Amino acid sequence: MTYIIENANILKESELLTTSLLVKENKFAYISNNIRKYSFTRMNAEPYIMTPTFVLFDSLEHFKNSSFQEKKDYFLKNFVMQGCTTFLTYVNIKYENEVSSKIKSTKLELINSPIDYLIGIKVPLRLLTPGLIRKCKKEKVPAIFIELNEMDDLSIIPWGWIREAMFPFNSPLIPYIVDMEVRKSKKLLFEWNNVMKVQKINHIEEPLSERQPLQLRVLSKLGIFPLKSSIVQGGEVSYNLYKKNREFKNMDTLSLFQYHNERLLVTVHKGIVIRASEAGILFRSGFGEHVSVKLPSFFSIL
Template identity: 45%
Template sequence: MAYIIENANVLKESGLKQLSLLIKDERIHSIRPSFKKFSYMRLNAESYVMTPSHIIYCPEIPVDTSFPNMKQFFIDTFIVRGCTMFLTNTTIEKEHLLKKSLQQIKRNLLNSPIDFTIGVRISPSLLTPNFIRKCKKEKIPAIFVEIDSKSRLDLIPWGWIREAMFPYNSPLIPIFLDERERQRKSAQMRWTSIMNMEKIPSIEHELKAKEPISRTNLSKMGIYPKRLGIHQGGEVSYNFYLKADDMMEIEESKLFQEYLERLVVAVHRGKVIKAGANVFFRPGFGEHVIVDKPSFFYME
């Protein structure tokens, strides 16, 4: 079915922009200021702020619990907050366990109502050219590296790692284990210095659990523009927030954190998953998103 979302206040980096969207076959077929000559069914969205769906980082999914508990977790953590996809990870202790661990986490997420993609979490000792090549083969979009001290970073053969990463270039993402603020800051400064000096595809800071991933970082992982975005050819996944005067130049992250009560509609690949107080839970509707090319804008 084709229809038009007209007068939509679409949130862009420069603020709100009023646009109309022609939806066909669950894709955004076209975006224009208006579609006056078309006779499709119309949805007037002038009372709302329209944003892309949120994609959040969620390293821990309670897979070893009952289905009712799992369902409630997905509703509370994702659906009522307008999230239609998440990034999680699986911890790899030994190189030969990579494939087995990935298969297990995919089985654990078979009932996910929203889309997901999977990264790996490793210690620095596992960060080797051979392991990187295996991650490329499995199309892992994000490699989380545990860092217990900055001195460990100087023992890694970064030149060989960079060569092994090409051309898939999954970004390396730090997880700083030391809870002491001074040591964490020192390790992060060393991490940033090495990543820049060695030209390693990476993310500078830790990702915050259960918070939206920035568009810049989603681009590095290749998730954007494949997912997340209101653009021609994109999937029909979006949120409607009740419009208010203080939302003219608001950021997406602030909407997620401070305006939950204004989220009235969430749509995931053309299906409504939240409408007012009503939540629609579809077990198994979520897809495992395979990223064809991480670091999409890395060379730009």
């Protein structure tokens, strides 16, 4: 079905843009203020704030090996009801040869997911080797979480070899701070960022927060922007509609997610309405797909 969403107030992070969108074959075929010449069915979006759907990070620590009903409730409460249609998770790796098998088993665990997902890995710093990086590159792992504790010495890692092994896929390294007091964690993160910048390695500056939207710069480094969490010409039709009010004039998408969830009325995932107010929640078992990243950091977001 081809139709037009007109007078759309699109909020991208903190920037609000009013425009119209031509939807064709579940893609945003054309985005412009000048769509008057088309005679397709029109939907007036003026009473709403439109945002891209969110990509959340969730370790799924309390999710695995649960029943179907428990998984369903988890998906609905923590993702669909929050306007999220894609999430990033990871598998814990203790040995280099576990990468392929653990990713495969996690895909099976998520076979009933109603939304899309990406699977990274989490390893202790000592396991970060060129061999591990090559295995991740072969599996197109989009993110490598590095466990850091106060006893770790970043200087002993052969970063030059790591950088060479990462090329050209360059999955970002993401710090994961093991239980540590704030002062020590800040010092370790400061050292982490210094090393990453000197070695010119694709990385994330800070640990990701559980069940919080990933920012554009993170999505870009992961290689899933503009594939996900974006409203762009040629992109998939996935978006949220919030009931507009005066408070939204100087709002950003993170504030909408954190403080105005009660105003979220509609969530569309790949052209399908999966939420229409709180009463109309659609759970499509298995509708979610494993997202394969082609090239991390292909688009640069400053």
